[in-house]
Amino acid sequence: MKKIAVVLSGCGYLDGSEITEAVSLLIALNQAGAEVSCFAPDIEIPAMDHLAGQASGDKRRLLVEAARIARGQVQALDKLQTKDFDAIAFPGGYGAAKNLCNWAEKGAKCDVNPEVKRVITEFHAASKPIGAICIAPVLLARVLGDKKITITIGDDKETAAEIQKTGAVHEECPVDDYITDREGKIVTTPAYMYDDAKPNEVFKGIFGLAHELVEWA
Structure with a gap:
């Protein structure tokens, strides 16, 4: 059985993990x-x-x-050991842009929480898959942008332009789909970057992301 680490940023879309996205991810990973x-x-x-x-x-x-x-059932992030897991995933919500880093304040020049930066760097260096949902792909852009990774946050042009400043490549994507960077082993989906998205549409994109992660892991 593949072991996947999920990094949460709180509880609630305004100051933590977006709950529908987080729960959808947990369900989809178990389904996979x-x-x-x-x-x-x-x-x-x-x-x-x-x-x-x-x-x-x-x-x-x-x-x-x-x-x-x-x-x-959650542990402090400093307890996460890359060797113990096959892949890692980050749900969205403003917590990803305010708590795991300060992208909401500084954009492409943001600072990333040291433990978040550590696990992203370690999983990527170990060629283990990384998934990110909604605004969470900006974490990957900031940490791995110099690797020219490809990610998506949907079709928000302002955020996409800021992502490109990190060196990462942005690709537009509808809410119910996902983008894969096969060389970087990174998969991302927009979810509630589309404010008017329906829960089933969000789940469909996350379902695809989760199954891709598990297939790669």
């Missing part, structure tokens, strides 16, 4: 026959009020928030 383990950085993050759509004023532990999605 993989054993999944969840990880998240153990850092403090500013929280959002998802009803009001604005900052709540309090702070929370990202690892504790991620445990909501993982049903408590």
